[in-house]
Amino acid sequence: MRHATLWLAPLTALAIGLAQPALAAPTTSAGPVLFDPAGLKAMAADAARYPLFAEEVARTRKMVDAAIKAGIDVPVPKDPGGGFTHEQHKRNYMALYGAGMLYRITGDVKYAHFARDMLLQYAKLYPTLGPHPAANREEAAGRLFWQSLNDSVWLVYGIQGYDAIRDTLSPQDRKNIDDNVFRRMATFLSTGRPEVFNLIHNHATWACAGVGMTGYVLHDQNFVDMALKGTDKSGKSGFLRQIDLLFSPDGYYTEGPYYERYAIQPFLVFARAIDENDPGRHIFQYRDGVLLKAIRTTIQLTYDGYFFPLNDALLDKSLRTAELYQAVATGYAETHDPALLSIAKWQGRTALTPDGLEVARDLAAGKAKPFPYASALFRDGPEGKQGGIAVMRSDAGDTGEVLVAKNTAMGMGHGHFDKLSWILYDDGHPIVTDYGAARFLNVESKEGGRYLEENETWAKQTVAHNTLVVNETSDFDADWHAGQKVAPTQIYFSGDRPTKVSTAEMAGAWPGVTFRRTLVQLPVAGNARPLIVDLLRVHGDKPATYDLPLHYSGHIVDLGFKLQSHVTNRPVLGKANGYQHIWVDGTAPLDAGNARMTWLTDGRFYTYRMLPPAGAEVILGQIGANDANFNLRREPLLIERVTGAKDATFVAVLEPHGAYDPSAETVVGDKSNLAAIRHVRTADADLVTIDFVSGGSVTLAIADSADADAGHHASLDGRALDWTGHFARFDTGVTP
């Protein structure tokens, strides 16, 4: 009843046409505060001048005009993700944001009126709302949406739309909307949900961004201070602390690429607002400019525009996403880095802001430069000491061969139990894959669009990744809170020479188990693409079963081993920890002579050749067992298995070779050019030798020590090998 009274008051005032001067704070302006007047003026003046921006205006006009035509619909919240009320409130904040920006651009008051009228309806509805009826136990309930995260997103968009039209309102309407929509919402999302707001987590970033911007727009410093420093304003939480703890010094965001993409919008949008209203904070220079680094790092963690699907991630998520249009525009306005223009060009979109206008203007002026995709280590952890992602690229383009070693820390609740896993891309395709998340975003029939149960039972589990599994259990027993406490150590990385190397070590993922993995991207004369060399050494304190899965994308064309196949009755590999989801196609004992499999992916052959530990077997399988609801994609995998060993060394080479051209009907190089892999353990190093069918060999010497100055000596095939530092490569008679 208190709420009802509140929203009736202004309406009554409006009805009787009385001015209520007390409603408008006399010392503050009602005008836009999130962008400077000059920028807004330029945006309005040149909106039609540059194609990318003009298209954005046209697109937004179409969307908002349709919303105006359809009539305002602010339904009582009811449905979960994907349901009507969920989608309608999403449409509303987009329309509100769009209407505000269009009003600034076109000056057409119909947009301001539409935004006002919609917000007046929210001013009626919002005060009446309690917790959302479709809320669940895992996520904090919102009011408009099933989880408060979506309410925060509403606020981030809504406050920007509101800022753009607030100066057009009557004082009564302004106070009504200030009080009954934005102040209430910001209050709910801060002091009303401190358990979210004070997290060091992207959900809190969205909340802080919404609340903080509301503070600027409503000239309410309390909201700004809480947003920056937490509800207690101690600085132990809040936006600044989030920047401190959620990013590494390299701009890597702890939850991984997919969530970095998601989190970057509130970080950048709020930073932009801070920069506008509190320029003395130099927020873009904060922590050595980490927010601007984060934009570039987010882009680096993509292939052909799609995010590396590490941790909880949807495979179809690319740089073409609202968060990144904003981030790229803001980043460009701050840095004028021409490489960001080529990203905007690929996106084909930009933000409907003064920053977006700059992007469109400079793109039209031909200032774009190719984005320099790099072989680099992106360290994880606030101090960069919790492992990292090692990206090794065959070239500076985004469709070459890219090897990604995932040596990061847990990454909180969306992290996967995938310590020291890897993936590989080539020729525009995933080759060695990561399942990503088990989720159909916003598809209501799939658990309301939320993460599926199979995200826990399969996608997060270690066996769903390309890394060591001990005794059919996952890292940290699949407890992310435990995983949060220990991170891998990145022993070595080299990305600036043709041969690229990453070595990392993990201890504590299983009690008593330590493993170390070196992944090498190895160009060899005569091979169109570099080979991938994988050396994984595990030490355990008691005998165990070690599995090394390989998830590949392609069609098997040749097997070196003779498979004992289950062709008429397909068993399941295990009972739990993801193994319950694996159908077994067949198994075979492995030896050094037979341990290879060749598959075809689009136009190229890939041979995975193992040097198996003694007694190893191979299991070929497919995902999809115990999946009555068809929640999983039916993808193939290979598992190399050793049982009863304390120590084991897995060596493998993945060799891209040949070409299959369906247009020309030609095939070349469908046979592997590897004759053998050999491995020798010396006193302080591993030697991996690859012998080629066409003659010659390459030996990789990998020392235990990462000391760049330490000398090492070994002898192989009667030849002395001497090198300094962690890694060396010795070529013998390799001919193109």
Place this chain on the structure above:
Amino acid sequence: MRHATLWLAPLTALAIGLAQPALAAPTTSAGPVLFDPAGLKAMAADAARYPLFAEEVARTRKMVDAAIKAGIDVPVPKDPGGGFTHEQHKRNYMALYGAGMLYRITGDVKYAHFARDMLLQYAKLYPTLGPHPAANREEAAGRLFWQSLNDSVWLVYGIQGYDAIRDTLSPQDRKNIDDNVFRRMATFLSTGRPEVFNLIHNHATWACAGVGMTGYVLHDQNFVDMALKGTDKSGKSGFLRQIDLLFSPDGYYTEGPYYERYAIQPFLVFARAIDENDPGRHIFQYRDGVLLKAIRTTIQLTYDGYFFPLNDALLDKSLRTAELYQAVATGYAETHDPALLSIAKWQGRTALTPDGLEVARDLAAGKAKPFPYASALFRDGPEGKQGGIAVMRSDAGDTGEVLVAKNTAMGMGHGHFDKLSWILYDDGHPIVTDYGAARFLNVESKEGGRYLEENETWAKQTVAHNTLVVNETSDFDADWHAGQKVAPTQIYFSGDRPTKVSTAEMAGAWPGVTFRRTLVQLPVAGNARPLIVDLLRVHGDKPATYDLPLHYSGHIVDLGFKLQSHVTNRPVLGKANGYQHIWVDGTAPLDAGNARMTWLTDGRFYTYRMLPPAGAEVILGQIGANDANFNLRREPLLIERVTGAKDATFVAVLEPHGAYDPSAETVVGDKSNLAAIRHVRTADADLVTIDFVSGGSVTLAIADSADADAGHHASLDGRALDWTGHFARFDTGVTP
């Protein structure tokens, strides 16, 4: 030994440098005969002028220059498809053809010399060859290749290259190559392989084209006559008879789209040569211009540039293929149809001939018009009376919704047992699929690149298609010779109104069984894409099990029925006829209320809703059982099954709906808008009614008779329905 003597003679003559005037026929020119001098002159003059042609010259130069640099290699034949000698002889004919054309274009004698020197090596090798060592029993052995078909292709390319440089040769070289390469090859492929040459089959077309063009180049009328009318010159076989029997009046080629693509090259190339040398034959006007129709029909039978994968077909085969570059160029030179230019543009390629120059010239001049993809019936059979392919398109583009009803005759040995099957495309994707062929073309480890055993055990079988299966056996008991004798009847087709309809009937595919199928592409107000309505009525003379499989591409998001799942031990559906390759995921009893499945393909939802016959059940499964060699793709299928019925009517609607946008993270319309399907059988017709959730209904009235003037009457829901002709549609209160 006879061969050895023969090839020694010219060498000896060469060695002693004697002129041998008797070798050159005094009354014939050595100059090019396959293209007219004016065309060749224009091609040389303007080669660099038009981008498409200039790129073709550059590409060919690169290929031929590399071949020249690598040195001539004419190996003794040894390997099967994909192996070195196979690929080298393929490379040789391409290089030979390219060198000839480049010589004509550039005048650079190095190309003529290269072609000459390579042919002189063939002149040494060829006479020594017997049957190819890798030949198998199924295909006629070649000499250079494992099957004589490839030898024919060699000759088709080789003779064109030779024609272009023949006037540069010394009389001795010319006679040597004439006699020891081309005359021998043409002799071998005609009188030496009459069992192929006299077939009415694409293998014979390639042979006739090679032999006939050799006849023109060598001025040997005997070869020309045999090529046109068979080895006995009776006209019962040979090229003209092939045109008569292999094409329907609509230009449909009996083996289907994939083989039409393949066969069209020798048809067009030889026709072009005939037109040049025997213009009085008016070969392009022959049979009402069927060869030119065939070009357009080949293009019509594609989606997004890829051939409908009916019969034996590889999914990755598109219009970007050498055969079609030639065909489009020749077709354009004959017709100047600007729609063919847009195809050349999509191909990005053209022929290196005077015809290709015309294409490049007119494309550069901006004369291209969009190719008018049509809703049309392409009749099968020499007289158009053996069924056909009914293509129903939502629009004239090539990425809309396309429904294809495959009501053709057998199509010889590459035909599938798929009577009255259908496929569907939408938004650039296959939605309801055809497996195509089980083959990895030229991939040696997959049975030498030949058709796999699974092509017989799976891909050709009826259950691998979207059509009726009786008692788990295939049409004609999977005997194509039997299938060749009976064809479906296309009862009705209407493609020129918004609602598109195909009705066909098949009798004799199983003893005592007749079935009739109507497929309708049904636009409905408010639905972005037309619905597909499927009515299949079967009558058998004894109780049987009727299966109706649906092969779909997408991920299941919702099931109307409660599946009894085999989630921990996956059984195989059957023992033979393709059923041995189906894993069973689960089964469920069906009723009118629950019989629906929704899947997601890229950005759209598809709901398949059945009106099941009494007692029907559904089986969900996946391909891949009894496939120890991983020869099959692991794709999903649904089977609707009725047991113990003589007569059954299957009614189903496939409804594309909604949108999933991963960039914008929005989902709309993920729920079906169908409330129910109803079916009523009247005295002489079927009524199928679709009731919509949003209100209203559409009733399709499908009369047994195809008589366009026959009147029909029925009553439904107390309302009288009267219509004339086979098909009518009654909308009631359907609102957008």
